[in-house]
Amino acid sequence: MELTLSKDTLRKMYLALFLVAMLAIAVIAGKWLAARQSPKAGASAVDLSQPAITALTDFYNPDRNGERVAWEDKVCANMTGDGCLLFRQTFADVIWKSPQQVPAAVTFGETIESLDDQTQVWKVNVEIGAVSTPVYINVEKGEAGWLLARVLFEEEAKARYGGN
């Protein structure tokens, strides 16, 4: 059997094949880019400029050369109302009097849980010296971004999330 195709038909076939190939490449490239940009399972696209991360960084870096109240105010500036109250009542004294003097760096780890009260629990890494400690924080969405509600206690993190 012999099939005769005109030059014009061949040109159209080549064009169609080219368009299909380009479309396939675009789809594959799009998926690859999306896969590269999307966070890992369980993680959210949280950047380090979030108020909660700023609050936690200040929380772990008390400026003992200044006034204690100034440090508390700085931490509270990026916390929820209740969180600030609890921080001043319960956490601040322990931290301020702690012998800990090594600068601490905070990096976001992953979103662990989204709760019914519209808050989330994040796992962050706090690096003190060369020691990295996983810390769980409860955050609440505010107008400026996610605010720090509370640092979970070690016992609490262990009971809820295994602590590691």
Next chain:
Amino acid sequence: MNTKIARRLDSIAGWIMLFAITFLLASPFMFYLSPVHADGGGWGDVFDSNGNLLPSVIDGGQVTQDAPWMPTIPGFGQIPATYHVYYTPSGSTVLLPSTMTTFFLAFAPGDQIGSPSSVFSTGAGVLTAMLGSALGGTFDAGGFVSALSGLTYTSPEQFADAMIAGQEDIWSLPPGDVTQMLVFLGGAAWGDFDGSLYLMALLYTPDNCAASPVGCPELPPTPEPGETPVPTPEPLVCPADSVAPGLITVNGQKTAPEYPLVVGQDPDQRGVDVSFSASVAPTIYTKWFKIPESECRPGADGNGNYNCTTDNGAQGHHVLVGWQCVSQVQVFDECIASAVASIALSQSSRAWILDELSIRYPGAYIHRPSFSVQGSGCSWTASETGLQVEDPGHWNMTVRGMTSGTPVSAPRNFSQNVGVFDAWLKEISIIK
């Protein structure tokens, strides 16, 4: 927006209810602990018949203590247990735990408060009421129950009972509820009673004071008529807390062969074996405390009470005779965070190769004047066998690195020369 307003109103209503319930619950205790009625069980030593605090009772102020059953802030340690302490002249100790301390104390495993001679509160009863009001007042029951998915409590009080019974703990609650509970316990909702509302009082009589979390008081007795009062010694000023960073130890050596030849003249191209190590001793943090010292004096105290036995077997009473500074030492391990060993041809050997050796061997040049050796570990070690040294002369061995730091000390850099070895030419018996 409407939801937000509704939530805020709900929250305000919750706080008002919580305040009302708490005040109602707490008032009997305030009634007791304020100028009111006091009865037996040792409390007569604390209050007079009208309920006024006896003038002889000494306010020991607020005392904080590390307690393993209090919650831990990551990186900073535990929140201390807090008590307001009163001492009676007869040696009784009265402890008023803060509400937060009372709360965590109730769920602590084992016997954490010894066996008080008298407890003013029904313990679990107070806690049930406290939890019930906190949970019920702060959260609506439906929301509370639904928040505890998989659990079947139909009311906050039921959940409180389960906590008392040890079937649940505070960490079963969602983090947001825990925050509100802790704010409640911290006393912020109590207005005028902020930080000074106590729901429990523990009395330790002298024969039992050692069981108290704060130990026994050592107080001077009321002097007998005509007797010279025993002056209370002034408390010592203890040394300031100190941090002693651990010593950094660095070693390095050529391990073989005894007389290395430069590899260009060695038919076996044996090379040089070297090994290095670096480690840090623990950092020592020393914290100082003042503790009272007492001795047993024969006879009764000012109230006619005996609370000790003298060495002669006579009944007596404790007298504060001095203070002692006691240190508590904490040890923090430290690692070598990073380090590298380097082996470098000395400057004199380089000059010798270029200036003198090049006369005997025209065109002599420096092949490779330095090597680096990587290692690893908290107690760092590194080694290399058959290092292909091509240049004759004296080789300096150096280790540089940084320690990890500890919670009480910053990371430290170090650099130390650890030794020299020689690499030889066959024909030349002297190298420089």
